[in-house]
Amino acid sequence: MANSNADRFEGDTIEILKRLSRRPIEPSPDKELMADLGFDSLQILELVGELEDHFNIAVPLNSLTHIRTVGQIVSEVRMLASAESETPP
Amino acid sequence: MNRRITIGDALTAAAGSPFGLRFIEHDGRTLHVPYAALMTEACGIAASLLDRGLSNGDRVALVIPEVSGFVHAFFGIVAAGLVPVPLCPPAQAGDIATFAKQSQHIIQASRASAVITTSDVASLLGDGRNDADAGALYRHPPTVLLDELQSDSPLPAPVLVSLDSTALLQFTSGSTALPKGVSLTHGNIAGNVEGILGPAGLDARDGDVAVSWLPLYHDMGLIGMLLSSLYAPADAVLMSPVLFLKRPSAWLDAISTYRGTVSFAPNFAYELCRRRVKSSQVESLDLSRWRVAGCGAEPIRPETLQQFAEYFAPAGFRSSSFLPSYGLAEHSLAVTFAHGGLHVDIVDAERLVRESRAVPVVNGSASVRVVRCGRGFPDHAIRIVDETFHDLPERHVGQILAAGPSVMQGYYEQPEATAATLRDGWLLTGDLGYMADGSLYVCGRTKDLIIRQGRKYYPPDIESSLADLQGVALSGVVVFAVNHVERPDQVVAVLETRAGGRAEEIEEAVRRRIRETAGLEIDRVVLTPPGTIPRTTSGKVRRSETRDRLEAGTLVR
Numbered sequence: 231m232a233n234s235n236a237d238r239f240e241g242d243t244i245e246i247l248k249r250l251s252r253r254p255i256e257p258s259p260d261k262e263l264m265a266d267l268g269f270d271s272l273q274i275l276e277l278v279g280e281l282e283d284h285f286n287i288a289v290p291l292n293s294l295t296h297i298r299t300v301g302q303i304v305s306e307v308r309m310l311a312s313a314e315s316e317t318p319p
Numbered sequence: 320m321n322r323r324i325t326i327g328d329a330l331t332a333a334a335g336s337p338f339g340l341r342f343i344e345h346d347g348r349t350l351h352v353p354y355a356a357l358m359t360e361a362c363g364i365a366a367s368l369l370d371r372g373l374s375n376g377d378r379v380a381l382v383i384p385e386v387s388g389f390v391h392a393f394f395g396i397v398a399a400g401l402v403p404v405p406l407c408p409p410a411q412a413g414d415i416a417t418f419a420k421q422s423q424h425i426i427q428a429s430r431a432s433a434v435i436t437t438s439d440v441a442s443l444l445g446d447g448r449n450d451a452d453a454g455a456l457y458r459h460p461p462t463v464l465l466d467e468l469q470s471d472s473p474l475p476a477p478v479l480v481s482l483d484s485t486a487l488l489q490f491t492s493g494s495t496a497l498p499k500g501v502s503l504t505h506g507n508i509a510g511n512v513e514g515i516l517g518p519a520g521l522d523a524r525d526g527d528v529a530v531s532w533l534p535l536y537h538d539m540g541l542i543g544m545l546l547s548s549l550y551a552p553a554d555a556v557l558m559s560p561v562l563f564l565k566r567p568s569a570w571l572d573a574i575s576t577y578r579g580t581v582s583f584a585p586n587f588a589y590e591l592c593r594r595r596v597k598s599s600q601v602e603s604l605d606l607s608r609w610r611v612a613g614c615g616a617e618p619i620r621p622e623t624l625q626q627f628a629e630y631f632a633p634a635g636f637r638s639s640s641f642l643p644s645y646g647l648a649e650h651s652l653a654v655t656f657a658h659g660g661l662h663v664d665i666v667d668a669e670r671l672v673r674e675s676r677a678v679p680v681v682n683g684s685a686s687v688r689v690v691r692c693g694r695g696f697p698d699h700a701i702r703i704v705d706e707t708f709h710d711l712p713e714r715h716v717g718q719i720l721a722a723g724p725s726v727m728q729g730y731y732e733q734p735e736a737t738a739a740t741l742r743d744g745w746l747l748t749g750d751l752g753y754m755a756d757g758s759l760y761v762c763g764r765t766k767d768l769i770i771r772q773g774r775k776y777y778p779p780d781i782e783s784s785l786a787d788l789q790g791v792a793l794s795g796v797v798v799f800a801v802n803h804v805e806r807p808d809q810v811v812a813v814l815e816t817r818a819g820g821r822a823e824e825i826e827e828a829v830r831r832r833i834r835e836t837a838g839l840e841i842d843r844v845v846l847t848p849p850g851t852i853p854r855t856t857s858g859k860v861r862r863s864e865t866r867d868r869l870e871a872g873t874l875v876r
Contacts, residue, residue, distance in 0.1 A: 272564060
């Protein structure tokens with residue numbers, strides 16, 4: 231995978247996180263959404279909705295229960311987006 | 320029309336109608352299932368459950384995130400003459416450990432004979448063996464995957480049960496301190512549904528289409544939307560709560576697309592739509608058929624509804640559609656409905672607090688706005704009483720009591736909690752309110768309960784999650800909500816800490832732990848020296864006294 235792509239997933243996800251947060255945050259891959267960034271369960275679903283729209287992906291229901299850190303979200307998004315682009319039209 | 324029938328009989332009756340359910344899952348997939356097909360499927364699931372040796376009255380827990388799967392399993396359990404115990408699915412329960420723990424407590428408290436779930440969830444549910452709290456007492460019942468519940472010889476019809484038999488155990492939360500299962504008979508549910516559909520309720524009529532994103536493991540979604548539509552019978556569109564929370568516009572899209580006429584939601588849902596649906600999207604919506612926009616399950620903020628009505632007016636939404644309501648699981652669901660849109664009583668704030676009287680405000684005084692919640696149903700009754708259970712006159716604030724066919728049988732196998740809640744046929748709601756011109760106004764709570772976004776949280780659960788917080792030497796902790804009439808509950812934690820730790824670090828650790836375990840953001844952390852929190856002689860913390868003294872400024876001397 232091209233490096234620019236990896237940067238885009240991480241960069242865009244972090245931008246969306248900052249936009250949705252109710253207070254100033256500095257998201258980095260090791261930060262936990264709830265514990266470190268102060269997201270509640272409602273905001274996490276809002277985030278998932280935003281990511282789905284932005285990257286044109288569909289996050290499976292069971293992924294929601296496993297996502298804790300920013301890094302996990304970025305890799306989930308990356309995986310789903312590349313699976314999407316590999317699907318023949 | 321006689322609606323005092325069992326859920327199984329209502330399913331049979333609905334199966335003879337042209338109506339049905341449309342499911343919209345979290346990813347937008349839709350599935351239409353006429354009631355006739357739903358009954359056939361349910362009777363297949365029922366046969367398979369009975370083949371597994373389950374018998375009349377056994378409790379069956381169900382934890383299924385998909386809307387369609389939940390509804391099929393629910394009616395399968397009912398058709399078999401068994402008692403469903405709906406559980407909150409993992410995506411909305413907080414972290415996985417909390418989900419597993421809450422589920423195990425409810426499964427245990429309900430003494431469920433089986434758990435119906437999906438393969439994704441089964442692996443998260445755990446078997447309770449590593450749960451120190453449950454310990455050796457916990458025996459996990461067999462887990463059955465919904466996909467496996469098929470039968471070559473489905474029941475010809477739902478098993479006949481009496482109106483007096485238990486229809487549902489509704490756990491009001493996954494409280495680990497005291498999971499309380501509200502036990503409802505078919506007669507309770509039918510009695511409430513009759514009120515909901517009748518002229519004192521939403522006045523059901525031909526062509527009604529219910530649209531709901533509400534969780535089906537809670538009373539408002541399950542009884543208010545799903546079962547009411549079944550008993551009507553009428554078409555209903557049931558959407559995944561996850562889809563709504565991801566994309567609130569999906570709710571309004573469904574009302575627009577499927578010509579929805581009836582939809583209920585807590586206050587926060589109207590707020591979320593106002594905030595997150597873009598104005599460019601409003602124009603493409605048609606909300607003109609939405610004649611009942613119900614609002615309940617948490618305190619109603621007048622501003623929220625007014626702003627919603629203004630914002631969505633270009634889509635044809637009418638503010639006269641608002642139907643504020645009051646209810647609780649112990650009363651099956653609904654107690655009162657307020658017709659005629661949003662009506663606000665503006666009362667003197669000072670006299671409300673000092674005299675417990677709701678006196679219309681005189682020019683200049685500080686005021687509180689209380690939303691009218693309306694009148695009760697036929698065959699039901701409401702009283703407002705003081706602490707000694709004497710009836711209060713109009714505009715005096717006291718505890719709301721309710722009686723009638725909708726009142727629960729009790730908390731399942733909790734005689735003490737039941738005795739404290741049911742007295743001489745009256746349900747002690749724990750909510751505070753007053754009557755004015757025959758209508759009920761709700762303005763607070765007597766119980767230690769936190770309500771956020773329609774969800775209930777129990778302070779003892781949150782307190783126990785803080786007990787083993789590392790690096791914080793706690794000698795006492797109290798968590799409570801400060802109720803406001805016009806604002807969401809403010810959640811406060813008061814901690815007794817020994818000297819040493821840094822205040823900001825302790826505060827952050829507390830916030831972090833509560834977020835992780837309950838998914839709740841608290842508003843205020845108060846650190847106090849040991850011995851500050853008032854206690855009973857047996858050493859139990861006095862929660863409401865702590866709250867009152869903090870508010871009065873006399874907690875720390």
